[in-house]
Amino acid sequence: MSQSPPGHPAIILVSPERTDFLLDEFGRYARDYDLRTATSAKDAEIIAEQLVAEGRPIALFVTESRLPDGPLFAALHRWREVVPTSRRLVAAHWDHFIADADELRPGLATGKYDAYLLLPRGPRDEEFHTAVCELLSDWGSTVAAPEVTTADVVAEPGDALAVSIREFFARMGMPSATFAPESEIGAAVVAQWRAEGGGAEPTYPLVRHLRGGVIAPASVRDVAAKIYGRxxxxxxxxxxxxxxxxxxxxxxxxxxxxxxxxxxxxxxxxxxxxxxxxxxxxxxxxxxxxxxxxxxxxxxxxxxxxxxxxxxxxxxxxxxxxxxxxxxxxxxxxxxxxxxxxxxxxxxxxxxxxxYRKLGVESLDAMIGLGVHYGSAMSVAREMEGADVVVVGGGNSAGQAAIHLARFARSVTIVIRRAGLEETMSSYLIKEISYHRRISVRPFTEVVDGGGTSRLEWLTLRDRRDGTSDTMAAGGLFLLLGAxxxxxxxxxxxxxxxxxxxxxxxxxxxxxxxxxxxxxxxxxxxxxxxxxxxxxxxxxxxxxxxxxxxxxxxxxxxxxxxxxxxx
The missing domain is CATH 3.50.50.60 (FAD/NAD(P)-binding domain)
Incomplete structure (x- = not known):
């Protein structure tokens, strides 16, 4: 059942007996989200598969804690297999909330779902909807393409500076988008640059910023200075x-x-x-x-x-x-x-x-911004969809990056020089990583080479114990090395x-x-x-x-x- 025009991100509401109640409760989101209902885990999975086949995004699953066709954790797992990027909220009925809590809450520590809440018991349950809005906001800022941008970046494909500028905007909480010079928006920005510069030919990237002008920055600092002053x-x-x-x-x-x-x-x-x-x-x-x-x-x-x-x-x-x-x-x-x-x-x-400490591999340092990134580079995570990705580092930042990248990438390999993650990473992250089927850990390993035609395509990994090496396909390398x-x-x-x-x-x-x-x-x-x-x-x-x-x-x-x- 759909309550908003097609094309909007979907929210799937799952309840054996209270779909009408949930649909009414989520009515405040009907303008911006496509509300779908299901009475079983299988029905929700079928709806999700249909939406994915149509290229439709799914922002959130909302499910009761008890479903008629099997354990809840099994359902959550299947839904994540279909849509790794969606958020998952368990909203337990007040008759079951306390009884189910002991069994379900440990799943939060392993990332099986994102929040455990009590179903609203009356109108204007803003505590409940605060949690919903936080989950939708998190999904919107890390998964969805921005509907409205505060900055437009015009650049040729593979421009490393453009990637760095976009990452800066993402970290500053400023939605941005990148356009090719020949695109409609790109051509408009180029025309504005020429008009403001007396007809001068542009150098890329160009940035149209929230102050209304267009600049051709030579560094990220040029962008920051224009917006935030000296x-x-x-x-x-x-x-x-x-x-x-x-x-x-x-x-x-x-x-x-x-x-x-x-x-x-x-x-x-x-x-x-x-x-x-x-x-x-x-x-x-x-x-x-x-x-x-x-x-x-x-x-x-x-x-x-x-x-x-x-x-x-x-x-x-x-x-x-x-x-x-x-x-x-x-x-x-x-x-x-x-x-x-x-x-x-x-x-x-x-x-x-x-x-972050530099890797020191010349062939890879030459590809920074072209599939090789220092830090988690959240803004490029969407581009890792279907790729095999390597994260180097054993601290919390590396663990958080791996979990986030696993929403998009086909596989994520955490490479560490130590025997394991226990010495450097928090327990809650280790548990979530161990549960996630897309993430694997390679201990006693280091990255020694890599390359590609125009961007990163492969990496060579070496086992520090016996010196043996192997080469793997890789679309992204994220380096979070030491301090x-x-x-x-x-x-x-x-x-x-x-x-x-x-x-x-x-x-x-x-x-x-x-x-x-x-x-x-x-x-x-x-x-x-x-x-x-x-x-x-x-x-x-x-x-x-x-x-x-x-x-x-x-x-x-x-x-x-x-x-x-x-x-």
Whole structure:
């Protein structure tokens, strides 16, 4: 049964006896979704197969906890086989909710379905529909092509910079699309470029951005600067305007510092070299972050935190890499240097996090953006449909990337140098990976070569135990390798450990303590300069821990400012 025009994404409602009730309850979605009903698992599977054959997307399955034709988990498994990208919601009847919970809830930990809720018992059950909307929003942002774009990218096929720009837009929560120059939209953008540039021939990619103009960027930073401005806009006349707090890096730690700093009255600026959210912002789904029982994507978490910080007055400058720091002598303001200008700040919080270690295989580094990606590259996941994909890395980010890619790819192989994932990955991810038939793990293995005609087509993997190698077809390689500190721009006065991570508090060598007293717990060897999150030596390398340090540093900043005499 369909309640909306064909072509809309479908929601399949499954109930042996209450399909009319569910159809009425989901009536608020009828304008934008094609509502279908089924009374059994098999009927739902048949409907799904018909829709897939027609090329129709299925956003969500909603099912009661008890079906007449077999166990629920078997039904959920079959539905995922037909439509790997759809979300799955179990809405138990109130007579069965508690009785079925013990058996069904463990399935959440293995990714068998996405949410377990009580069927609405009356009108306007907004708690129920909040969960529905979150699932539809997650599906829409990671699976569906955007209905409305805030930016259009025009590029020739295989343009690596265009891929990077699109990934930047995705991480910033800005829907975008890529068009060939000869397409209708591409031709319109080219014509606008010529009109604005006095007839000049375009160089690709071109980007039509939300401010209404068209630019031909040479880097992602060019796009970010056009949209978000330059750091020197704080100080346009060179008057050395001084802010209370400059945060370098806008991952979870930096965002938390921005929220708490600005909310407690500090004039706060955050400078981020890439997209808001840092490495965590590339995670397709973080399921163990406090307060998000159905999980939250790194992008959505970052954008919510950014909006929260902006509400309190934080200014963000995105796309500007910090090139240096000049400490202020005797309590004078520090100077944070970027190519877009300097920021003068009484206190500085370093929250630059870590970057993925390079693979070091020349043939593959030459194909970055052409099937080879550092990070999860969520924006290109849709392009992996039907492909064999390799994810290199054993941390949580690698696990999250593998699960997300498995919605599209024919197979996902996680390659790790260790014997297993247990040392580096959270248990809930390991369980979900072990359940997923499309994902396999190859221990004691490394990628040593790869190539293709115009993009990645094959990889060579080597067993580290006996040195044997084999070659496999591969349409995508996603590299999430280890953690390298990103703080070479800091002066030598900021002490670091042997791996390059910043030393703070009692980890600072005693010969660098002042009057026998160590720096504050998150303080560095330069007064007024603090370090939080993954960049800090000894940090936990988890999103929640980074957020905690970002909020905890603000009282230390207040304490420093209360005792300093900036000029």
């Amino acid at each position: 750091p020197d806009s704080i100080d346009p006349e060179g008057a050395h305007t001084i802010v209370d707090l400059c945060i370098v890096g806008a991952g979870p730690a930096g965002l938390a510092a921005a929220v708490y700093g600005a909310s407690e009255g500090l004039t706060t600026v955050a400078v981020e070299s890439e997209a808001i959210g840092g490495q965590a912002g590339t995670s397709s789904m973080i399921r163990n972050y406090l307060g998000f029982p159905r999980g939250v994507s790194g992008m959505r978490l970052a954008q919510r935190a950014r909006g929260q910080a902006i509400r309190f007055g934080t200014r963000f400058f995105t796309g500007w890499e910090v090139a240096g720091l000049t400490p202020g002598p005797d309590g004078a303001p520090h100077i944070v240097h970027t190519d877009g200008g300097d920021v003068h700040a009484k206190a500085v919080v370093v929250a630059t996090g870590v970057s 390298e500190p990103h703080c070479s721009w800091l002066p030598d006065a900021v002490a670091r450990d042997e791996r390059g991570f910043i030393l703070t508090g009692r980890d600072v060598p005693t010969d660098q303590w002042v009057d026998g007293v160590p720096p504050p717990s998150l303080g560095t060897t330069v007064p007024g300069v603090f370090a939080v999150g993954d960049i800090r030596s000894g940090s936990m390398k988890r999103v929640a821990a980074a957020s905690g340090e970002g909020s905890s540093v603000v009282p230390l900043v207040h304490g420093y400012l209360a005792g300093s005499q900036p000029t």
